Amino acid sequence: MHLHEVNYCTSRSTYESVLVELNRTIYRTQELGPERVPAKRRRANLISKRFLDLCGISPSCIRKLNVIHVAGSKGKGSTCALIESILREKGLRTGSLNSPHLIDVEERIRLNGRPLHRDVFTSRFWELHDVISGGIEMDDGERILPTYLVYLTTLAFKTFVEEQVDVAVIEVGLGGRFDHTNLVEDPAVTVVTGIHLEHTERLGNTIEEIAWNKAGIFKPGVPAVIAHNIAAGAMRVFEHEAELVKCPLFVAPSLHELRSWTANDPKVLSQLDACIKDLPVSRSTEINAPLALAAVYLWSSRSAVCRENIDFKPLVFDGLSGLQPPLSFGLDAKQLQGS
Template identity: 35%
Template sequence: MGLHPKGFDLSLSRIRRLLEALGNPHLRMPPVIHVAGTNGKGSVTAFCRALLEAGGLGVHVHTSPHLVRWHERYRIGRKGGRGELVDDTVFADALRRVAEANGGQAITVFEILTAVMFILFSEQPADVAIVEVGLGGRFDATNVIEHPAVSVIMPISLDHQSYLGDRVELIAAEKAGIMKRGHPVVIGHQEYSDARDVLISTAERIGCPVSIYGQDFLAYEEQGRLIYQDEFGLSDLPLPRLPGRHQYANAAAAIRAVKAAGVDVTEAMAEKAMISVEWPGRLQRLVAGKLMAYAPTGAEIWVDGGHNPGAGEVIAEAMAGFEEKQPRPLYLITGMINTKDPVGYFHAFAGLAQEVFTVPIRGTDAALDPVALAQAASDAGLSASPVSAVAEALRAIRDRVLPGETSPRILIGGSLYLVGNVLADNGTPPK
């Protein structure tokens, strides 16, 4: 991080030069499921991994950013078992080789880390690699993949406008850049028809077999079960372990993507995947750890790294769903970085959250000041107070709970950086 510029410099020339110096490891990858989108990339990646591992396949997984440790970006597949985060020695060796090949030339941190991914995934045996895009698609460093088994585009909304454009159709055009001529494409649920139209027209223009959520496949809840349907038939599955109704469409996109990649998805694989899927920091419930000591007794605590208005809407919908099943007062503990739209994020919680506590974030110089963030929450119609830390916010919530009152539901979120802080402080990092 000290050697290379932070952020993104959207171009493929540097990563291509570096990979050439490394012997082009990206050309020796297992079949790749390439995933882009504004929201849901991580969830569909987690579902794809669960499906493939349920079938006994070895699955490499690349995600970003990490929450606590850099190693989380690289899960190394194990045939017949659960993949494991990269070994420290193997990771260090790959980093050293990439640095030597780069020879001190200008390059971003993400490009270095992407080259590391290609080394790790090309040299370690696996049946499939799932590669999540870092930002955008067309000029993302992962987009040197020439022959994906399938390209997956998840829900698109406004985010990273300074890089990708200020209209959803412009962002969709950038995400569509991962599609490759003649290779299968799966388009997940799209809230915006303009984005959906751009994705479909791009796929059709370059001759990609395309599967569209709501047209070629879909999923819905019926009598406490998840029903997945496509032209091959109907599957009656357990509801996904990942909470929130938005996960039904994410699970459906994963099933379709794995099928499009040429893998036979059996009912047994899908059933096992729904109950075993895991995705840290995304509507993850904290049930133990150091921070629990500061919270009200019996409080229900969730962490989620969603950080844009689209994510705010699906998280708020999930919280409203929890409220219907078990009413509790909802409090937010929120930290965000200055490239986001905090008022848009908070709008989704107006009328739902009792109060917001805004906190600073460690590990980034782009964190919004808690006072400014509290003002954004107020602008969205919420009562908000800035505090110095998550522990202080939990204590403040505890002080507000009167004897005999229902213990609250607490959502800590607004940034993956904040979620990383919380999981580290709680002593429960991803494994």
């Protein structure tokens, strides 16, 4: 008995023990049975809210994070990285939640661009585990135990609140409308990158259905900005959903358009070209760099911390490679009813 207790305590102090516990939770959804999985997925964001409430993290705590919520089929990760880089270069304390990880699970949760230190991740995980491992009871009496995504989502938001970050850049895991991250009632900005058919067994078999799921992150009165290359069918869905929730919808320019706006200022144009040169030459950069800048521009107009501490207007491009001169930022605004 004595040896068992010692081994248990030792295992809880190791990073490997966290991986074992997390991996055990992967199978909890599978154990529900196929008839119950869709219903649980549809209330994943509510489940996340309940677990945060169990940790004492209220909506008002989350509001202080000045969240930028990013959905999309492709380019979410690079867009989030660009947004975070711009804001961090301006001296803001940043937190970011991304998925999936490339090598180690702690890569998903970052402070100031760096993954949580493995020891910090381990200790924070077990602190959280002690609070939420028993699960929560839903209104229908069902007891829900924390899954892999619940643990990581809850850990990320709890960490960002405790570390008092100035901004949290949150990448949607899957879809958006029913995603675990869609617990933020009033983010500062919502962002949607490129759209294509993906995870059709969960999100739908058409571009329009996929777009409907992504548009689920739109919130009343919160500006939403989308990539410029959105297909017509998806655009109609975004316009309709933005009108339903009464949020202003903006379309970011392409990188080519961005360059054309600087054509009359050779100094700014040359620095913008240098900035573009440092980024990967790809279709993704053409779409996501201006989208990230648009998101920061909109965020700067709403964030209290920005108004108090930093002048972002007109927007400067420090985060993309030290581009200093101010550049007036234009957006194709779909000003909808109620926006």
